[in-house]
Amino acid sequence: MMLDLNKFRQVGDPLADDFIAGYFSNTDNKKKLDLALAKLKTNVNWPKFLTEIPEAAFFDEELKRIGFVNLKVRKDALAFYRSKSTYILQLLGLLSLPYCYAAADGAMVLYQTERMYKDVAKRLEETGMFVASMMNPKGFDEAGDAKVQLFKVRIMHAAGRYYILKGNWDDNLGLPVNQEDLAGTNLSFSLIIIRGLRKMGFTISYQEQMAYINYWSWIGAVLGLTPELLPQNGKQALDLEKAISSRHFKPSIAGKQLTKSLLDCFYxxxxxxxxxxxxxxxxxxxxxxxxxxxxxxxxxxxFPVSKQLLLKLKATVS
Structure with missing residues (x-):
């Protein structure tokens, strides 16, 4: 996958960015959006939300353009998650988050939001809830909340860009929450989780791996990622992860502080x-x-060898 990743550091999510700018540039409009979002709990609330915030229709248009994920891919991905959910949820905090913190420029965005290291437990809880919503077989039913979770995360990213750019942001780092950083984060939920499970001793078939990665690629598309940064096979996923990590993994004050706060939370x-x-x-x-x-x-x-062996034993019997 030969990509000019530099150009993706200057790209955000124009549709979501325009939506946020339209509401955040006016105090009354922002308050109106905040109140409507507070009432948006499950998918059944979406039509009422649209009557209050009609500009959110861009999200329905995006879903229609992208189309729903291949049903077999989703079925296989959910079955895989269900069989390993306890370990996957652990790996989100122990592997996925610190993996993202190693990318120095992206870590600066997380550091500037403050609550990423001042309210770590809440952040871990929200991450786990988001993944659980995506992996809920009934998540896209009226009583589920997968659609509204995807919408909220997408505009949260845009809100982050909006506020950070109003501060003392170093443009040399690229746009905050840019396409390349989002692609790395998406991989941390898919390929990196697979890698962590294998490190723990689980045997994972290529079919299971690709169902999980392809499902997360679809989720990434709904969150505004360009198709060029959404791997469709194992080689593309590995090549993209290697390219991003080799460009951005380096020591930073932000990455170290975020990791310390994460470990302190676990302690x-x-x-x-x-x-x-x-x-x-x-x-x-x-x-x-x-x-x-x-x-x-x-x-x-x-990590004690005895506990490494215990992990592998648990993996064998799971």
Whole structure:
């Protein structure tokens, strides 16, 4: 996949950006949007939301243009998630998030939002809820919330761009929440999760891998990612991940602070009965590898071989 990734650092999401600019540039309009969003809980609320915020129809037009995900792909992806959900949800915090923090320029965006390191537990909860919504077999039914979750995340990204650009942003880093950074984040939910599961000892077929990656590529499209940055096979996914990580993985104050806050959150939640706090850092290092772990200043603690074996045993019987 030969791509000029530099150009994607200057591209956001024009449709969502125009939507946010239209509401955020006027205090009354912003308040109106905030109130309507607060009432938008499930998909059944969407028609009422559109009567209050008619400009949100751009999202329906996008869904129509993209089309619904291939039903077999979704069925296989959901079956895969269901069989590994406990481990996948753990890996979101222990692998996916710190993986994103290693990308220095993208980490600066997360750092500037503050709540990424000041309200880590809430961020972890929201991430888990989003993934659970995407993997809910009834998520796109009227009683589900997958559609509204996708809409909210898409405009949240646009809102982030809107506010950050009004601050002291370094244009050399590219546009905040740009297409390349979003592509890396999308991979952290798909390819990187697969990689983490294999590191834990799970045997995952190529069919399972591609169903999960293709489903997340569809999710990425609905979130505003350009098709060029949505892998459709294993080689494309690996090539894109390698290209992005080689361009952006480097030490940064933002990445280190975000990782420290993440580890501190895990420490505060851990009762240390099954795993010691220092072993959490060791597990994160085990999953990420030493090169990325050193970029993030993760403590140089080895994950006990006995617990590595225990993981593999659990993987065998799961």
């Amino acid at each position: 505060s939640l851990n009762d240390e009965k099954q795993i010691k706090n220092i072993e959490i850092a060791g597990f994160m290092r085990f999953l990420l590898g030493d090169e990325v772990s050193d970029i993030l200043d993760i403590p140089k603690q080895k």
